[in-house]
Amino acid sequence: MTPPAIADSTREERRAYIEATYPCISDCDLCGNCAAFHGREPTVAFLDYIEGRADFATVMARYRPRGA
DSSP: OOOOOGGGOOHHHHHHHHHHHSOOOSOHHHHOHHHHTTTOOHHHHTHHHHTTSSOHHHHHHTTSOTTO
């Protein structure tokens, strides 16, 4: 699924996309989402995207491992 473009989506649609893409399964040892986002839950890590301040790729680049 492609992340909704900021210009073509609402805040609620962007939040729903993040929640659907990075669901909490309540098993931090198995999941790893929060660890990948430097200890932040995905809706916090992607807040700039959800609020329309930065596109998805820009926010995702913040969490890309260095050298990758």
